Every structure is written in C-alpha cells, then in structure tokens.
Amino acid sequence: MSYITSFVVSSANNNESDFMNIRFSRRDFLKMTALVAGGITVAGIGGPLLIGEKEAVFEPNNSYWAKEQPAANPTLQEDLTVDVAIIGGGYTGLATAWHLATSQPSLNIILLEARQVGHGASGRHGGMVLPQLGVEAFEIASDLTTHKQLYDLTVKGMKSLQKLVKSKGIECDLRLDGYLYTFLDEEDLPYYEEYVEEVQQAGLPLELWDEDEVAEALGTEIYSGGVYDPNGGSVHAMKLVKVLKAAAEGAGVRIFGDSPVLNITEGETMLLQVGKAKRTVRTKAIVLATNGYTSKLGYFKYQVMPVHVQTAVTPPLSPAQLETIGWESRLPFYDSREYLYHLVLTPDNRIVIGGGAAEYCFANDLRYCQDLTKTSSLMLNQLISMYPPLKGIQFEYVWDGILGVSFDDVPVVGVMGKYRNIYYGLGYSGQGVNLSFVFGEIITALYQGKQHDWLATSYANYALPYIPPEPYRWIGGQGAAAYYHWLDNQ
Numbered sequence: 001m002s003y004i005t006s007f008v009v010s011s012a013n014n015n016e017s018d019f020m021n022i023r024f025s026r027r028d029f030l031k032m033t034a035l036v037a038g039g040i041t042v043a044g045i046g047g048p049l050l051i052g053e054k055e056a057v058f059e060p061n062n063s064y065w066a067k068e069q070p071a072a073n074p075t076l077q078e079d080l081t082v083d084v085a086i087i088g089g090g091y092t093g094l095a096t097a098w099h100l101a102t103s104q105p106s107l108n109i110i111l112l113e114a115r116q117v118g119h120g121a122s123g124r125h126g127g128m129v130l131p132q133l134g135v136e137a138f139e140i141a142s143d144l145t146t147h148k149q150l151y152d153l154t155v156k157g158m159k160s161l162q163k164l165v166k167s168k169g170i171e172c173d174l175r176l177d178g179y180l181y182t183f184l185d186e187e188d189l190p191y192y193e194e195y196v197e198e199v200q201q202a203g204l205p206l207e208l209w210d211e212d213e214v215a216e217a218l219g220t221e222i223y224s225g226g227v228y229d230p231n232g233g234s235v236h237a238m239k240l241v242k243v244l245k246a247a248a249e250g251a252g253v254r255i256f257g258d259s260p261v262l263n264i265t266e267g268e269t270m271l272l273q274v275g276k277a278k279r280t281v282r283t284k285a286i287v288l289a290t291n292g293y294t295s296k297l298g299y300f301k302y303q304v305m306p307v308h309v310q311t312a313v314t315p316p317l318s319p320a321q322l323e324t325i326g327w328e329s330r331l332p333f334y335d336s337r338e339y340l341y342h343l344v345l346t347p348d349n350r351i352v353i354g355g356g357a358a359e360y361c362f363a364n365d366l367r368y369c370q371d372l373t374k375t376s377s378l379m380l381n382q383l384i385s386m387y388p389p390l391k392g393i394q395f396e397y398v399w400d401g402i403l404g405v406s407f408d409d410v411p412v413v414g415v416m417g418k419y420r421n422i423y424y425g426l427g428y429s430g431q432g433v434n435l436s437f438v439f440g441e442i443i444t445a446l447y448q449g450k451q452h453d454w455l456a457t458s459y460a461n462y463a464l465p466y467i468p469p470e471p472y473r474w475i476g477g478q479g480a481a482a483y484y485h486w487l488d489n490q
C-alpha cells in the first residue's frame, strides 16, 4: 500500500500534477527536498543548529489488540554470553528468531524487548496483510521484472506465514483471500487501467474493478474504482504476535521482557548493556529489529525516522448495522490518498480504521506530539462519509503507533559493521506486517551466508537516502505534510 508510503508521502494518483502540468511524482518531490536539505547541511549552514535526539520512551500500547497481550517474559537478571542477540520483540525480531532458530538449532539466541513483545507497531497496526513493498504497490514500475519478483517473493512469504500459523494451532484471525486498493478520482482511471494491464502481462493476478463493482463489494459509494488483489488480507495484530512468540520460544529462543538495550559496544564480540540493572550481554552478532525506534540506539539516525500514525476501532456492529452498510465481501481495503485511509472488518464485526494523518515529532520524539482527539474525529468523519448509516457511532479504542519511515519509503534488510555482525531489517514505512516476516528469513539467509531471492533484486544493498538533521528535518516534514494535505484537498 505504501499504506504509509502514502501516509507520509504520496501515491500513484499524483503522477501528473495539475498545477505544473508535468509528471511530478512523490519521489521527484522527495529527491528535490533531499537535495535542498542535504545541500544546506553539507554547506555547513546547518552545523551549529544541529539538534540531537530526544531520549527513548516506550509509551504504553493502548490499542484494541493489546487486550490479547501474551504472557509476559521475564526481565534479564544475569550477564549472558550468546551467539545472537535480537533487539526488539515485534514481527521482525520474532520472525528472525524463529527462522534462525529453526534452521540452525545449535545457536544460542536471545531476544531482548524494552517492554513486552508486540509493544511497538506489530501490536498496534491496522490489521492489513499485504504483498509487495509499499513503495512499489500500484506504482507503474520502471522495472517490471523487479516488480514481479517482489510480488512473488512477498506472496510466498505470506503463504509461509499462513503455514506457520496453521502449524502452531493458535487462532489469529488470519484471512488471506484478497484486498482492494481503491481510488476516489475518476480521472485516475486511465492510470490504473494502464497499471493493471502492464502487471497482468507480467503475470500478477490483479483485476481492475469499476465503480459499481467496488460499491457492491464494500458498500461505500465514495470510490470511482479499485484494483483487486487476490493475495493479501487481514489479521489480529497481537494474536499474530502470540503465534510468532510461541514459534520462537518453541524453537528454543529465550525472550526477555522489560529489558531495553541501553548501549551497544561494537566489536568481534559485541557488548550490550541491558535494563536498569545494567546487565551485560556478550554476543557474536546482533539483529536490529527496532524499526521506528532504531535511531535511539545510534543506528540509521539519518536514514529512518519515527513517524506517528493512528488507528481506531468501533464496537461490534449489530446485524442490522452490518446489513445497512453493505460491506458484503468483507474485503479489507485502503485508498489512494496521500494520507490514505485503510479499513478492516474483524470477525466479530468491528471496523478497524486508520489513516488521515501522519506526524513527525521534533527530534525523533517517540511521544506523540499532536492531539489524538483531533485525529480520532478525522477518522470518525471519514468513516461516516463512507458509511452514512453509521452516523452516531463512537470508537471504542483510538491509539497511536510508530512507523519506521525512510526518506523514499524503501525498507532495507542487510548486515553491516566492521565485523559484519550487525544485522538489520527496518524502514517498512507503514507496510511491514508481511514484509517483516520475509525480512526475518532474509536476515537468516545473510547470517548463514546463503542465497535468497531478495538478494538478487535491485533492492539488495539499497543505500537509503540521507534525511537531514534538525531543524531541517522537522521543517522539511512540515513542508511535505502541507503539500500532501494540499494534494488531498484538490
């Protein structure tokens, strides 16, 4: 979706900008901003003004999904020496733990989580499971081969996740029978016609649906059409955490909760300082599975930044409400706005809705710096405009979460450091539920020196563009936000 691709920045529907009457894409806009900001910083004008990071805080997970928080893991109480220490207990950390431990059972692997597993985005997201990279989805590809490779690879990941869920026998409401990508503006139709024709020729099973077909499937009449993808679907965020935790622990990984990594000393043997009691972990390798929180550990400070996004859930709809809204297909969907909306209908008939805003808080602040009630009314108004019969409904839960967003929304996975022992997978930019599972597999392949299909794509070894420091980062963010809000209001 570039679900957040679009949140933060753009989408396909601005490939042609009316006001300039030239092709002016999101990437062009970002590149231009990056060049200007980078130029200012390199010229030294920014030097004296550079402002450091705000300290790490781990705000409570107030999401609806958090009710299903699995049993807490113990705090690290002793010094340890291990082969691999995974930092972060979201999907990336848990998936890496499982992939690595099952393919190399002799390894001594631990996972350190600042709070409890699922504390971050993995326990707070919007519930959509999507193929592709956000940045590639529904964008006419300059490189169709890569587009197809990534689609196949991510669909394969999804199937393998489904297999794991089945094997664990833990219900997590995983439904993979497709989703819809919808667009509002009739003028975008030729773009999507071209996109679907192109990718169908390449073998992607996507279908273009007209206004009536979308309205029949979703009940809402606000869209001018959509693209149906039979791969993808939805899941209960925290129940999936439960599955992955059980899988990792079942494979022998020890998980420690309330054990934040406070400091990392690099070396052939890495030293981690953990928690208030300042326990020491000696390890031959670490995995940074901290996505939006990573800059706090001193890594990716100029490549991946925390961005806040919000989601809400209604109470279960009554059978009468469900009938009047007419969302008969129950297909999850997200739309093509810059600040897109995404919706999921849960098995107990609640609507999960997210979107409409994405905020960067000064100096990489992990505390939400805006008014949650405002975003909540934005989402509620949007829900009512999609489904007028729901007028009067109130949300039962509204919450904030943190994405790790790269400048051009490209996620990265790899290994770095003098001793090639710092592994990472991050920068999902809002579309990471499925991809983080795939990245766990790629990290495992890298660790074992094995080949993986991802490593044969043009995204392998991708160099993320530079994001300037403060105050340019914040100023640039405000400018970009104003521009995307402006586009959404055209």
Ligand SMILES: Cc1cc2nc3c(=O)[nH]c(=O)nc-3n(C[C@H](O)[C@H](O)[C@H](O)COP(=O)(O)OP(=O)(O)OC[C@H]3O[C@@H](n4cnc5c(N)ncnc54)[C@H](O)[C@@H]3O)c2cc1C
Binding pocket: 003, 058, 087, 088, 089, 090, 091, 092, 093, 112, 113, 114, 115, 116, 117, 118, 119, 120, 121, 122, 123, 124, 125, 126, 127, 128, 129, 130, 259, 260, 261, 262, 289, 290, 291, 292, 293, 294, 297, 309, 310, 311, 342, 354, 400, 401, 402, 403, 425, 426, 428, 429, 430, 431, 432, 433, 434, 436
């Ligand atoms: C509101 C919201 C809606 C979203 N909706 C969707 C969606 O519908 N579909 C989709 O595909 N994607 C969605 N995403 C994105 C998706 O949730 C993420 O890409 C994915 O969960 C990332 O997983 P992760 O494990 O890399 O990061 P996280 O789940 O954020 O995990 C990082 C973990 O690291 C821990 N940590 C951080 N620092 C330290 C430290 N120093 N020591 C120890 N532990 C540490 C944190 O506590 C956290 O638990 C959404 C995200 C948000 C926030």
